Amino acid sequence: MKVAIAGSGALGCGFGYLLQKNGNAVTLMDYWEDHIQSIRENGLTISINGEVDNAKMTIGKPEEIEDKFDVIFVFTKSMGLRSMMEAIKHTIKEDTQIVCLLNGLGHAQTLSEYVSQKNIIMGTTVWTAGIDAPGVTHFMGQGPVELQNADPSQEEAARKVEALLSEAGLNGVYSEDVHFTIWRKACVNGTMNALCALLDGTIKEVFESSQIDFLLNHIVSEFAQLARTEGVELDVEETIVYLKALALKVGSHYPSMHQDLANRRLTEIDFLNGTVARESEAKGLEAPYCQMITQLIHAKEDVLGISK
């Protein structure tokens, strides 16, 4: 299959490498000059669960790519999704499937401004990844990648992507309710990412804090309250059990939001706790913990001198 990765940072490189290793024709697209140059000159150096490999990979800025693709995985940060969709328009065919596994809320709406619903596959992943240097990345865990077609009539397309991922070792799983899947993952990031970024700890360190139950309970309750207004039922206790089980699996990881601050880059907070604070207020609901967390993360961005 002809596959493109639109946004080839930590997660994009991991997916691209494994899909290419399994025989797919993969093109990485990105704008980061040093990263592109390093991969062109030295190949991608990647550690997958501790096993290091080096692979030649095709990479370029979207404008330089002339091919059209069967499947495009978008792996930008949330705030880069719209501009990336603009930039890759010419690489999309009538039946290209756009797969979105970004953290955060609201991405299906953004994608629907660019492609028809029948070509959108939404999902989440709990693979963990990071960039060690331009052209050098690591990728850890077992996944899964949970996904579902946005248009109910397109299950076959999503099943094909599920198989594409599983055959490459990426552990694809068809979700029967991707809205629930996305909201539950938003709870993961609304707790793990925001708290690890603010407290400067790994997931394990933060989840062992004496304050964790109080924090999880308040944050997840605010996500669940807003999710209900969109027809998604998140049981707070069950979600916390899920978060704690996940924290045991990915404990040594510094979440992507922590990595963003460490790399002096803007975070995705406005698409997570920020969305909950904003939309709750618009609906007359209270979400003081998400509001405060969003402001603290923005204050941290200011302290670090990260400009919008």
Ligand SMILES: NC(=O)C1=CN([C@@H]2O[C@H](COP(=O)(O)OP(=O)(O)OC[C@H]3O[C@@H](n4cnc5c(N)ncnc54)[C@H](OP(=O)(O)O)[C@@H]3O)[C@@H](O)[C@H]2O)C=CC1
């Ligand atoms: N990392 C993880 O473990 C996980 C991440 N996610 C989600 O996946 C999506 C992609 O995340 P992730 O792969 O971590 O993102 P990265 O930050 O690794 O890469 C995203 C983009 O940021 C730019 N970039 C990153 N680092 C630099 C740098 N040092 N200098 C210049 N540009 C840089 C590049 O884009 P550009 O073309 O703009 O230069 C790159 O394509 C996000 O929504 C994230 O929340 C989900 C699960 C786990």
Ligand SMILES: CC(C)(CO)C(=O)C(=O)O
């Ligand atoms: C769940 C977690 C923490 C790792 O998959 C993540 O989504 C991130 O680092 O952003």
